[in-house]
Amino acid sequence: KQEVTQIPAALSVPEGENLVLNCSFTDSAIYNLQWFRQDPGKGLTSLLLIQSSQREQTSGRLNASLDKSSGRSTLYIAASQPGDSATYLCAVSPDSSYKLIFGSGTRLLVRP
């Protein structure tokens, strides 16, 4: 059974720091992996989608990598800003069946 883990559960950094959020999964046979951002009381915003055949995806200051063999993905945020403060969730799709398995998220606080 696929399990997705995100460590740390919470992270506090000063503004301007580059940071890495981690996501690990137990079964390397995945279809794709998606990173989301969620602000308190709001819906999820899709940040990046990595297909199983891809190694990384980039959008602005965000870069997500995927290493299926080791069951890991990282989300790199460059030059963090207070507006980046949110909960970041990764989710794995085991196949094309529409199911997503979510990690518990990392709550990020970027201090001015």
Add this chain to the structure above:
Amino acid sequence: DTEVTQTPKHLVMGMTNKKSLKCEQHMGHRAMYWYKQKAKKPPELMFVYSYEKLSINESVPSRFSPECPNSSLLNLHLHALQPEDSALYLCASSLQGGELFFGEGSRLTVL
């Protein structure tokens, strides 16, 4: 337009009430989803519709009744809910195997 629109944003209902949550998307996505999210927890999948047919029902109690009237609309009918059903209800849509787009959610409180 990469928007999923949910109404109402907030809903308070008694345990004997009947209400509905609504979701709309115009991205041409043929998969639509209902998720339930409790505080400080990840979303939990409830239902998936694919091409307007119910594809996945994650053993959700019958007091939650989904409906997909057409490819752009998704409803969740609520009846005889319990206080523990209070949560944020999220709608999402996608192409098959593609990126999920979520709405802002409907915050439900059951008294």
